[in-house]
Amino acid sequence: MMDVIVIGAGPAGLAGAIASASFGLKVTVIDEFVKPGGRLIGQLHQEPTGEWWNGIKESERLLQEAKKLSVDIRCGVSVYNLEKDDDLWNVHTNIGTLTAPYVLVATGAAEYPIPLPGWTLPGVMSIGAAQVMTNVHRVEVGKKGIIIGANILAFAILNELQLAGIHVDRIVLPEKSPLSGKAGEPEEVMKSLLNAAHLAPSPLLRMGSRFMKNDSFRKIGMKFFPKNGVKVNGTPLLLRKAAIEIIGTEQVEGVRVADTDENGNIIPGSEKIYEADFVCIAGGLYPLAELAAVSGCPFQYIPELGGHVPIHSELMETPLEGLFVAGNITGIESGKIAMAQGTTAGYTIAKHAGKGGAAINKQLQEAVQNVRSVREQAAIQFNPEINSGRRKMSELWESLYSKNTRENSQIKIG
Known part of the structure; x- marks a missing residue:
């Protein structure tokens, strides 16, 4: 025994x-x-x-x-x-x-799943699945991808995908809902990311992060967050854009996103489709x-x-x-x-x-x-x-x- x-x-x-x-x-x-x-x-x-x-x-x-x-x-x-x-x-x-x-x-x-329309299409996976397919099984998950969800795990695996030569086009948030929780709230996401700001690639970003830890500065920062986002290892992080649907017929073809206000609420009439052949959902x-x-x-x-x-x-x-x-x-x-x-x-x-x-x-x-x-x-x-x-x-x-x-x-x- x-x-x-x-x-x-x-x-x-x-x-x-x-x-x-x-x-x-x-x-x-x-x-x-x-x-x-x-x-x-x-x-x-x-x-x-x-x-x-x-x-x-x-x-x-x-x-x-x-x-x-x-x-x-x-x-x-x-x-x-x-x-x-x-x-x-x-x-x-x-x-x-x-x-x-x-x-x-x-x-x-x-991993926390974040369900949204189209998430059962071939080519949609958790961010952890993309990591295992890339680093363990040596499988290319796609040519052009989008990550839905911004957190420390997502950024770590983003870097690993980039090292493998896989292009991640952009990072957006999930639509604000009871199912997405804080992952769909721009300010809450910003607060969590500030704790890793000491790893930011530029002194300017590191200095700015210290100011953003102040509630008032952070709210102002979210209000005027750049529409084109800020780049994380070359990939745009779009905290004011939310994924509302993954589109495609037989496989992923893109993601329908919409602009949001600083609280994560969808701005009507702002929808746009970003092309992609794979999507990673990062719920933490x-x-x-x-x-x-x-x-x-x-x-x-x-x-x-x-x-x-x-x-x-x-x-x-x-x-x-x-x-x-x-x-x-x-x-x-x-x-x-x-x-x-x-x-x-x-x-x-x-x-x-x-x-x-x-x-x-x-x-x-x-x-x-x-x-x-x-x-x-x-x-x-x-x-x-x-x-x-x-x-x-x-x-x-x-x-x-x-x-x-x-x-x-x-x-x-x-």
Whole structure:
């Protein structure tokens, strides 16, 4: 019988498996995709230091390290239920039921869909799908595209598409509606983008962004936002234009857009069609936490973390004995932070399994501190108030579960 089952072979899951296995625990990792790596295998970007972050190489490094520790990695395995039976967790999959005393759920994140007329046409895809098709499968998604939705994820993948020689003609917002939420409100989009303005290509844009963080200046800026937009790596970002329909007969042929006022309301008579043969919808990310919910783990809605997240400690414990979480299921952040959280979870599991002796407490403290350090150094934050969200979760854990945790682990995180 295995000691640990890790659900999800992304950065958090692989790092957690490596950390657990390094203490001699027998670990099995399962993932529904055909290869390990999760969202890492689609990532390719340049860091502020000038170094390149190659997700495929990083996932390969993690995979080889896991194999050296005899971690059993099984791909193409889907999990449909997770339940506790006495001291063991039963993980129900399409290949049968796997059991272990410890389970790490590292299921990552999913993309918010933004439905609009024509979105079922061939050639329409999520921005994440375009990333995977381009960077993993080496498939050209099209010759001329339009991105609907402006957020940090969209800009990161825009750059990757450009590196692959794929032309993205422009970025527009979705039409303002209950389904598009803040993604259709120009000022809210502007506020979120200002948190990455330090990465802007020109000093003028970086200087202007500081003024735009003031509410009054931002409202003025939105009122007089250029009709032709501002360029992001050469692609026009049009915050005052909204997509109202994707058009085409048998495949995407273009996008019908309309001008909007500074509040995102459509200006009648301003419609125009932009030609395109592919469309990427960028609605942002949310924690993929359904499996933790099925297990009975309690949740909390924390918008700063991306939505509903399982209640957890900085040691990546949940209130359910033997169940741990790591990565984007706990809040939307980068792959580096997911790996740091996975390592923390793996050490915590080893501690609960009685491995490592007294020395493991110091390793855990260093692992938790590393998560904080990586977060502080992150060039881009998907949710600008992530630190506030993490504090809310920490306070919630302290108020509800900390006494029990201290009695069991005797680990002080300072």
